[in-house]
Amino acid sequence: MTSAVLDHVRTSCLESLLPGRVRLREPLRRHTSFRIGGPADVWVEVADPAEIRAVQRVAAAEGLPLCIIGGGTNILVSDLGIRGIVLHPGRPLVSVEWADCPEGVRVRAGAGLTLKRLVTEAIARGFAGLEFAEGIPGSVGGGLLMNAGAFGGELSQTITAVEGVDASGAVCRLARDVLQFQYRRLELPAGLVVTHVEFLLTPGDREAVEARRMDAKRRREKHQPLGYPNAGSVFKNPPGKFAGRLLESVGMKGERRGGAMVAAEHANFILNLGDATAADVRALMAEGARRVWEQHGIRLEPEIRFVGEWGNA
Numbered sequence: 001m002t003s004a005v006l007d008h009v010r011t012s013c014l015e016s017l018l019p020g021r022v023r024l025r026e027p028l029r030r031h032t033s034f035r036i037g038g039p040a041d042v043w044v045e046v047a048d049p050a051e052i053r054a055v056q057r058v059a060a061a062e063g064l065p066l067c068i069i070g071g072g073t074n075i076l077v078s079d080l081g082i083r084g085i086v087l088h089p090g091r092p093l094v095s096v097e098w099a100d101c102p103e104g105v106r107v108r109a110g111a112g113l114t115l116k117r118l119v120t121e122a123i124a125r126g127f128a129g130l131e132f133a134e135g136i137p138g139s140v141g142g143g144l145l146m147n148a149g150a151f152g153g154e155l156s157q158t159i160t161a162v163e164g165v166d167a168s169g170a171v172c173r174l175a176r177d178v179l180q181f182q183y184r185r186l187e188l189p190a191g192l193v194v195t196h197v198e199f200l201l202t203p204g205d206r207e208a209v210e211a212r213r214m215d216a217k218r219r220r221e222k223h224q225p226l227g228y229p230n231a232g233s234v235f236k237n238p239p240g241k242f243a244g245r246l247l248e249s250v251g252m253k254g255e256r257r258g259g260a261m262v263a264a265e266h267a268n269f270i271l272n273l274g275d276a277t278a279a280d281v282r283a284l285m286a287e288g289a290r291r292v293w294e295q296h297g298i299r300l301e302p303e304i305r306f307v308g309e310w311g312n313a
């Protein structure tokens with residue numbers, strides 16, 4: 001983005017509307033679990049629909065693309081970074097409301113709330129349905145978009161509605177029957193910024209719920225590498241197969257490109273050993289996908305989302 005446009009954004013209503021929450025040329029490695037990513041031209045933390053609308057207006061007036069980053073735990077941001085405005089759901093989009101109902105409890109969670117806090121609070125209150133998500137990082141909004149899941153559970157099983165601000169700036173509510181969840185994916189109308197997600201949880205036996213949570217925790221600790229920045233599984237599991245096993249079978253464990261390495265514990269995890277670039281990670285993914293295609297005839301589909309400007313990469 002030209003510095004003239006940046007200066008305009010700086011002096012536009014955005015900074016006066018959102019004091020202290022607009023940052024220019026913000027390094028995105030600060031906002032991704034990979035600790036990788038070039039700068040965002042503009043990084044804005046928004047708190048409510050009015051602020052989202054204000055950002056949408058500035059983006060439209062300046063002809064700037066708008067993208068959303070939640071917890072940044074399922075994305076690979078390019079080394080060149082993101083042109084335009086990155087919108088980040090912040091406070092008070094971390095609120096959570098609990099309302100008893102005949103089936104159990106209706107929970108309205110802000111998109112910026114961490115999944116971890118939602119899971120912990122649900123279990124502490126004795127409600128079942130989210131134990132599988134123990135240990136999945138990121139936000140409620142990102143979890144919705146990714147239909148995050150593990151060990152046979154996924155968020156779609158308990159979500160009943162989504163609230164957000166659509167591309168025209170209108171507040172909207174999407175009921176469960178129009179939400180078309182797929183494996184690690186929910187397609188929403190283009191430009192929709194999710195502000196809240198509603199869940200229906202059922203009462204559970206506290207000890208049984210806690211035992212399921214501990215089981216998920218143990219399984220995660222046993223199979224997932226800890227210690228280096230990563231973004232979880234980089235490829236989706238193809239139908240009936242595990243991407244990690246396929247990648248292991250073609251010798252990807254321990255493979256390195258620059259500062260990125262395929263984890264020795266789990267071949268579907270790529271670790272940033274300290275100075276990995278997005279290009280290093282892409283190169284390792286391309287190598288793994290090529291070997292699996294050539295040796296098994298299976299096309300691996302990325303689970304992580306590539307965002308930003310990639311040049312010729």
Ligand SMILES: Cc1cc2nc3c(=O)[nH]c(=O)nc-3n(C[C@H](O)[C@H](O)[C@H](O)COP(=O)(O)OP(=O)(O)OC[C@H]3O[C@@H](n4cnc5c(N)ncnc54)[C@H](O)[C@@H]3O)c2cc1C
Nearest residue numbers: 070071072073074138139141142143145146148149194232
């Ligand atoms: C160690 C580790 C373990 C993991 N284990 C699992 C696992 O077991 N299962 C699993 O499913 N995932 C796992 N993940 C991946 C990741 O944590 C999940 O996909 C998570 O739900 C992503 O949430 P996020 O807030 O970080 O989303 P982000 O990475 O910030 O964004 C993901 C997508 O959602 C969009 N988005 C985010 N917020 C909003 C919003 N408010 N409105 C509209 N769009 C939005 C973004 O534009 C982007 O396209 C793991 C990641 C790590 C690092």
